[in-house]
Amino acid sequence: MPDLSLHSFPVAQRTVFFVSDGTGITAETFGHSLLSQFELRFKQIRMPFIDTVEKAHDAVMEINEACRKDGNRPIVFSTLVKSELSQIIRQADGLHMDLIQTFVEPLEQELGVKSTHTIGRSHNIADSEDYKNRIEAINFSLAHDDGQSHQNLEAADVILVGVSRSGKTPTSLYLAMQYGIKAANYPLIPEDFERGKLPSGLLPFRRKIFGLSIAPDRLAEVRNERRPGSKYAAIENCRYEVNEAEKMMRREGIRWLSSTTKSIEEIAAMILQEIRLNSRIS
Amino acid sequence: MPDLSLHSFPVAQRTVFFVSDGTGITAETFGHSLLSQFELRFKQIRMPFIDTVEKAHDAVMEINEACRKDGNRPIVFSTLVKSELSQIIRQADGLHMDLIQTFVEPLEQELGVKSTHTIGRSHNIADSEDYKNRIEAINFSLAHDDGQSHQNLEAADVILVGVSRSGKTPTSLYLAMQYGIKAANYPLIPEDFERGKLPSGLLPFRRKIFGLSIAPDRLAEVRNERRPGSKYAAIENCRYEVNEAEKMMRREGIRWLSSTTKSIEEIAAMILQEIRLNSRIS
Known part of the structure; x- marks a missing residue:
């Protein structure tokens, strides 16, 4: 895991969210890796298993609340497979780093097939x-x-x-x-x-x-x-x-x-x- | 880890590379997660510790070689912090999924600071x-x-x-x-x-x-x-x-x-x- 807690780094008034319909481990691993390029510390909130419209709306409220409290837009790393859920999260006030949606479309074009868009693959795993x-x-x-x-x-x-x-x-x-x-x-x-x-x-x-x-x-x-x-x-x-x-x-x-x-x-x-x-x- | 090996999936004539200046774990975790949305199996090659211009050129040769062999562009997931190395890799014939470069710029703008662009943080870790x-x-x-x-x-x-x-x-x-x-x-x-x-x-x-x-x-x-x-x-x-x-x-x-x-x-x-x-x- 990349380290973000070198104690000499200033703490940013900025919350980072990891939003996922699964465990959130991909969003977190990637987010940590990216944030480690900045010499700042962030408040981090994990939001795994966001797999219903209702949970997505709750997540939006929490992100907006952090935005108000911090006085700065949160950074939102998300790996939501269903575009329906992804669209809801994007309504939240934040800088959105949507890992799936950013890359899945070019990949579909390249491979000439559609992605399964299923939520998780836990049973298979x-x-x-x-x-x-x-x-x-x-x-x-x-x-x-x-x-x-x-x-x-x-x-x-x-x-x-x-x-x-x-x-x-x-x-x-x-x-x-x-x-x-x-x-x-x-x-x-x-x-x-x-x-x-x-x-x-x-x-x-x-x-x-x-x-x-x-x-x-x-x-x-x-x-x-x-x-x-x-x-x-x-x-x-x-x-x-x-x-x-x-x-x-x-x-x-x-x-x-x-x-x-x-x-x-x-x-x-x-x-x-x-x-x-x-x-x-x- | 997402599972890509359900044996009923057809094997694509397509090689996937995970190129990194560090362990490659981020690129791999993310790449697996994305590829698991497709019901295909891929040949996968890990390329960790690509941290010099010379190694980057070698990697390009290997990617191009796979392209010739497969008759299809490889998919290249990369987490190269130095843009110098990232630019070399992008010369390879492939579909490039550049995780750092895609997201680091919006993040720099949002945070109002530059990323450290250092290779890895191993000693700190x-x-x-x-x-x-x-x-x-x-x-x-x-x-x-x-x-x-x-x-x-x-x-x-x-x-x-x-x-x-x-x-x-x-x-x-x-x-x-x-x-x-x-x-x-x-x-x-x-x-x-x-x-x-x-x-x-x-x-x-x-x-x-x-x-x-x-x-x-x-x-x-x-x-x-x-x-x-x-x-x-x-x-x-x-x-x-x-x-x-x-x-x-x-x-x-x-x-x-x-x-x-x-x-x-x-x-x-x-x-x-x-x-x-x-x-x-x-």
Whole structure:
């Protein structure tokens, strides 16, 4: 998610609405991405499931009310599939960013077919193969979090390795949730460094392994939040572990990247690119 | 994610590109949402991290190549912040859906300020409060998955309850990942039904509890995938558990919804609305 809350930004007297006939996640993702190009903070209101004429009229009232209160037109990001509902929302006093209507017409012309104009596709979604693959991937990644299980590793799409707190767990879950990728993850621990070898259960799957590293001072910071003042979090120990882990990955020919300044979205997208894996979701 | 792979749809001789200077997640989320309005399947190619003139020229070549191969113009969804790069991509033979350039100018006019036109905000993202809250929420939800821990439940934003396989785990993780919500989850099990009471550790937090239910035949289907032919998966047992769980939730005044035909995105968005919780991410 783009970040809009850098606290140095001035707060605009301006409300942003995300209006959708579904979850509103598309409107929000896109709106955040666009607003992050401005160094302002906004009051944000999510309006999901606006799927009837009545709810659309209620939404218009709320937008107009914000306009009066702020003394500025709200910014309205909307993804309403039915043009009937979209037309109602457009009556509200605001700057309208209508994501569907703006693009659906050129797309219809290009493809030479009409869009379905159905509201949502929820039943299709929850029943679809893609959706099942995602849920299966989430379950797989959970069952194979933090080296919990060596079973069924042949089914993994990728196996992340790295020292404790290098970002393996959230990245694995994100790969599963966003892309339907089955991502196992294994910690590299001092015992592995002493033996100078990868955990033996991983050896048959070396080609699926991808490493995460992290700058030692950042690692010490993160670990200190969890176990303040511990040996585990001490900078010397963090330096030792990171150094050993990178040495091992280099020796074993494991590709890796540094998670230090990256978000989990960025790490996940980079891993997909590196291992040339495609999303399991079409 | 919208679903584009219903297998009854014809496959269009048409390639879709998602071109971005960052992860491409915005372009993809939006593109999927728009394409799901058409009953066609497309070949999809993700092009993240197109952040130099050279990479942009390479992307143009690839798009033009797809155009030649397909005999149809590709559809190009792009979120390129630098207009220099955006202009290069537009030289490719395709139908261009330029998400940033289309909307950034009206937004600049409305706000009376220029956009930052910086590429990505990755460093800001990984360092921001919002991002830390999300990671913390993911860790919290993992530590409180499936009733693993009663510790620190006062920090939970929501506690999901429901029978095994009603969708609690993926929903909790999605709430954490997308919205920065700390979501614990607890299974309702036969022992709870025999006692006729909620797990005692949850009682002090009754107001934060939200239930998930599911149609017994769907539950039997899901459980049979996991443990085929077991008592656990038997339709009579599923009927019994769902019935008892719903009775208990009704008696205890717990709000709940049915996950049967809903995606985790929909369940999460509905829960947020019901409990009037706002995203922890601004």
